[in-house]
Amino acid sequence: MSQGESGIHLETSLGYLLKEASSALRAAMEEVLRPLGMTVTHYSCLELLAQRPGLSSSELARGAFVTRQSMHVLLQHLEREGQVTRPTEAPVGKVLPARLTPRGRRALAKASAAVRSVEVRMLAGMDESEQENAFRALQSMVRSLRDDPATP
Amino acid sequence: MSQGESGIHLETSLGYLLKEASSALRAAMEEVLRPLGMTVTHYSCLELLAQRPGLSSSELARGAFVTRQSMHVLLQHLEREGQVTRPTEAPVGKVLPARLTPRGRRALAKASAAVRSVEVRMLAGMDESEQENAFRALQSMVRSLRDDPATP
């Protein structure tokens, strides 16, 4: 079919392209995570916990770019599956620090390798300095969007 | 942070940063579109139709990065609201080409200005060549992710 060149003509918009890239990345991640019975948010949660043990549900939510309510139900699910543990009582305040179980770590290991392969594929064709420039550009965009709260 | 070579380092991961940037952009767009009673997908649909009148539901879905089922329900809603029209019978095959109504065009005008201001804000602090480099980098990522179907 002739789907090739009939691309959309928002081709000058960096915002649109950013969305396109993010969408392609997400799709690629879903593709490799699905055989492992894992969603992107699920994986993100585990990865965050591996690198920063003891994160709270709300902190995990921010790190995975979902609401804390969504992360809450995900954590309940992961606790039932035995991939994550949380104390029944808060050590301090109301914050319940979450941690990976050995089972969670094993699940993460496979997923992390799969995701890594996707990222490597995505970066194919870009040399070191190009990647560095892209990194700085994206950081700049995030900063600009966050710093300016809204239209005054 | 005791992650092996096969893992992902969130701090330095371009993939994670890409998701972060996309999330920030989406949040900023939602913020300015909400007062107009419009969602991001809603806006995307209108913008696509303005630039390429006669697009089918499936083509719109691809352009807005949602499934054709999602676009289908959105289009039904937009038709009821009188922002979009589609013929009751397909001129050829089963494809129903969609078009903006004057009302849709008016709604888009406001939204488009708002979204443009967000994009301008996002690009603040980047000069012409930096934007160009970022554009090429994102294009490269999209191409790499699409061309390689999956991990063999």
Added chain:
DNA sequence: GGGTGTGTGTCAGTCTTCTGACACGAGTGA
């Protein structure tokens, strides 16, 4: 002390989007 503000965990309902499935039209190649 007491008020205020921020951050958190949690429950409930709603909404959007997705997955799965079906039938139909058009093009392709044997």
Added chain:
DNA sequence: TCACTCGTGTCAGAAGACTGACACACACCC
């Protein structure tokens, strides 16, 4: 001509995420 494939429109159910709301804990400042 006829299977075969691809893209499409559409319906139905399920899953995921969101908004709204409440109570509680901590930190700050008057």
